[in-house]
Amino acid sequence: MRIPVFLIASPIGDYLQDLSVSAIHTLKSVTHVFVEANDKYLERLRERGILSDQHRVYLLSDPQVDRARGFIRAQEPFAILASSGIPCFLDPGSELVALCLDHHLDDVELIPVGVSSALDAGLCMCGLDVDIFHFNGHYPEHHIFESSLPDNGIPLVYFVRGATVSAFVAEVRAKVPNVRRLVLLKDLRKKRRSLVTVVRWPEDDDGQLPPDPADADFVCVIDRSRDEPGR
Amino acid sequence: MRIPVFLIASPIGDYLQDLSVSAIHTLKSVTHVFVEANDKYLERLRERGILSDQHRVYLLSDPQVDRARGFIRAQEPFAILASSGIPCFLDPGSELVALCLDHHLDDVELIPVGVSSALDAGLCMCGLDVDIFHFNGHYPEHHIFESSLPDNGIPLVYFVRGATVSAFVAEVRAKVPNVRRLVLLKDLRKKRRSLVTVVRWPEDDDGQLPPDPADADFVCVIDRSRDEPGR
Known part of the structure; x- marks a missing residue:
């Protein structure tokens, strides 16, 4: 079974009002979430119950390739969440996508959520x-x-x-x-x-x-x- | 008063599940909507009541600059809706944005809705x-x-x-x-x-x-x- 790796965009605008049903559902469905920073956006997601105590949040400012590799081997889905815009574009995270593409193409399924163009999908999924x-x-x-x-x-x-x-x-x-x-x-x-x-x-x-x-x-x-x- | 001109993206994925609260609210708030084509996406928006009989829908395959100019002069807000992705990027619509930027910069306010990156915002707002x-x-x-x-x-x-x-x-x-x-x-x-x-x-x-x-x-x-x- 290929495990899903979700690349979740946060649309530009009014924060939570711009988050789609799909994005909320996806975030609630995973335990492990990689983020750029522990910022106001995460705080709002916690306030609204979209992120809860059951989530484990990891900062992309730390090296996380080994951790992601561990999740793939244990068949645990994970998400990369942008606090503004799309993940992996002028923000960290592409090294985790590169790990998936270079070594685990048959083990994972990359699934972008909330991206507004095929261009944005390509930028965050290319590793x-x-x-x-x-x-x-x-x-x-x-x-x-x-x-x-x-x-x-x-x-x-x-x-x-x-x-x-x-x-x-x-x-x-x-x-x-x-x-x-x-x-x-x-x-x-x-x-x-x-x-x-x-x-x-x-x-x-x-x-x-x-x-x-x-x-x-x-x-x-x-x-x-x-x-x-x-x- | 500057009238709002909304540039509405439709995120890639599960269609309506990926449309945000903001996008739905924006569509319901306007009467005039320019679209690329009368396609399945519009049909779904109609089925779900997001587009209704009160909306006037115009195809971007026809010349629409004069119509948009008329709306601006009459101070009537309007929207450009992409059926997939962002408006005006490899799709028609940029001539209406160019009209706003070149001749009505003090009359309108361009407001992107549901775009997932500042790059996408720039592509659809540059005219x-x-x-x-x-x-x-x-x-x-x-x-x-x-x-x-x-x-x-x-x-x-x-x-x-x-x-x-x-x-x-x-x-x-x-x-x-x-x-x-x-x-x-x-x-x-x-x-x-x-x-x-x-x-x-x-x-x-x-x-x-x-x-x-x-x-x-x-x-x-x-x-x-x-x-x-x-x-």
């Missing part, structure tokens, strides 16, 4: 440092490849029509230099549950690709970092 | 074509300027610490070629109500800048398009 990224459009309709750019290591993000995934990957192989891997996230608009495929370069061959499904789009994050993955 | 954009980081901590890039017209997005807005704008003036204007959006995490400043280049001088408020960040979208603004 990469996306403090800087370039969104290069929708493939095949309207997009650019930057083969003329220097090897600056910046992640590239594309929306890709499901029926053209193979063509897209072939074009990335041909045009984008220094690709380390692709993280392909099946579009979540129709079904919350994620289908994440990680294609490493050049180890994996095309056999690792998801089939071209005409009924769903993908978010593709292209990793061109020089760091060792699987921090 | 620009952001089908392709480059997110270049957080100023001053961790960011890049691309003075070496060709004039490719791609919008650049930055998060900017409130206390450093003047320094940021000076650096943009010095380093980024072919800037047409800046759209500065005061960070909405603390207060939903927006403060949008549009700085045109080179007509406006520094007097147009918001003061450097240490208590809030900004999202800055740099317009380098060659099109005439105020479509």
Whole structure:
């Protein structure tokens, strides 16, 4: 059984009035919650009974990879909760997602809750440092490849029509230099549950690709970092 | 009195379960709603009574700038509702936001509802074509300027610490070629109500800048398009 790992956004605005039924239900369903800081937002969640004494809260300012690995091995679901915005984007947490993608892709199911765009879903589910990224459009309709750019290591993000995934990957192989891997996230608009495929370069061959499904789009994050993955 | 123009996101996931109390309340409070398409999502909103016979729904596939201008002149609030994700990002609607920013900045108040990140807020509130954009980081901590890039017209997005807005704008003036204007959006995490400043280049001088408020960040979208603004 794959255990759920929830990535919970907190929408911008009036705090609790902007939290959805789904987000409240999800928070109440888990015991272990990783947070950026013990701040006013958590206090309000406690005041309203959404977080209670049964929750165990861990700060992402401390190293938490070993703890998360322990939860995965014990098949205990956990959540990463942003106190403002989405988790893992200009905030800590992506190292836990990287742990899931690099070592436990068959053990966990990443489930974003309350994100308002497939872009936000991609940013928090890719497990990469996306403090800087370039969104290069929708493939095949309207997009650019930057083969003329220097090897600056910046992640590239594309929306890709499901029926053209193979063509897209072939074009990335041909045009984008220094690709380390692709993280392909099946579009979540129709079904919350994620289908994440990680294609490493050049180890994996095309056999690792998801089939071209005409009924769903993908978010593709292209990793061109020089760091060792699987921090 | 400035009339509210609501930009309503529909979070990814389980449709209505993911709609917040704020979003439902906002939809019920307006009469005029611009939508991308008359689709299953609207049907569900109608079934649940969130949209009713008192609502007037207009398709963004038709030209709607004149209609929106009429609402602003008559001081009638309206909403732009995304059926999936955020409005105006890879979907129609940005021409209505551009109308507000270019001609009615003192008449309207842009209010995003249900967006999960300041980035998403910036994308739907900037009134620009952001089908392709480059997110270049957080100023001053961790960011890049691309003075070496060709004039490719791609919008650049930055998060900017409130206390450093003047320094940021000076650096943009010095380093980024072919800037047409800046759209500065005061960070909405603390207060939903927006403060949008549009700085045109080179007509406006520094007097147009918001003061450097240490208590809030900004999202800055740099317009380098060659099109005439105020479509």
